[in-house]
Amino acid sequence: MKNDEDRQLVLTAKKPTEWERHHRRCQRVLRAGIWLVLNGYGRLRVLPYDAPSGCYWRLSLHVAGDMSRELFRYSSASKGQYLADHSGVKTRANIPVEKLAHLIVSAAPRQLLAECEGEASFETMLWLLELERQLDNGGLPYAFGDYADPGKGLWYVNYLNGYSSKMKAPPDYLSPGEEPESCERDLSIELQLCNAKDDLFQALNRIECLKSEKADIERRMIDLQAQVSQANIEIKKLQDQLDMVAVDRAATERRRA
Known part of the structure; x- marks a missing residue:
């Protein structure tokens, strides 16, 4: 310990x-x-x-x-x-x-x-x-x-x-x-290639970020769809209750008549 x-x-x-x-x-x-x-x-x-x-x-x-x-x-x-x-x-x-x-x-x-x-x-x-x-x-x-x-x-x-x-x-x-001309030219090409790799690395990182953001948006859409479905169910229940109230009211009025 x-x-x-x-x-x-x-x-x-x-x-x-x-x-x-x-x-x-x-x-x-x-x-x-x-x-x-x-x-x-x-x-x-x-x-x-x-x-x-x-x-x-x-x-x-x-x-x-x-x-x-x-x-x-x-x-x-x-x-x-x-x-x-x-x-x-x-x-x-x-x-x-x-x-x-x-x-x-x-x-x-x-x-x-x-x-x-x-x-x-x-x-x-x-x-x-x-x-x-x-x-x-x-x-x-x-x-x-x-x-x-x-x-x-x-x-x-x-x-x-x-x-x-x-x-x-x-x-x-x-x-x-101070490098010989051929070496300087080769080094310049190598530097350009390395710069391109760095740019590609940054682009790939951005793509991964965008994928993550897309996944988050999709999850939120699924959650919203579930909430909308639940809200529709609740609305249907309320509508059924209103229909039953209307039926009961009509029956009551017929009995009074």
Whole structure:
């Protein structure tokens, strides 16, 4: 049994807000990418960024030096379904980081994985230590977005309390404007596809809401029809009673006559 102190902790525990849950989910999938770099895929790179709309945070895992050679992508629109745009395997929002990393690898293209194999450079490992420190402090980084440019060689870091700061970008990071033309074109196409997926996700959510509203309306119509039927029955009873009164009155008048 729990003691009084444990019960008090349960009673006073604050339910996390949706923004806090979003923050933790994004941190979890980013930590999975870090785990892969430190455990045999040293040429894998993590690239967090904001969707052009600014509504979603995204993470791309790609081969070092080429953003277009992507192994994995996550959008915060998918919430706790981290593999929705990857293998489609269902996941829990609090899945262990290492297990999530293994699931990412299991469905990634073999050729791209092979290109990422090896130990991370000393400079990359130092940078990952700084990235993990930012995560431990509650930060969530992003490299770029349509409405924000942290500057050359820098990334933004947002915190739950609304504060933001900057951190150094990875040692071999190339911003989208510095990518080779072919890579930039491929990345642009990929971003458009991802935007289309986000729009589709929002549309599907709206359809589900409309279905729910339709079901509610149908239930209310059935209830109203039942009430109308009951009212008709009551009206029929009253009409029968009035007819009986009229018959009795006519009989009484005949007797008097």
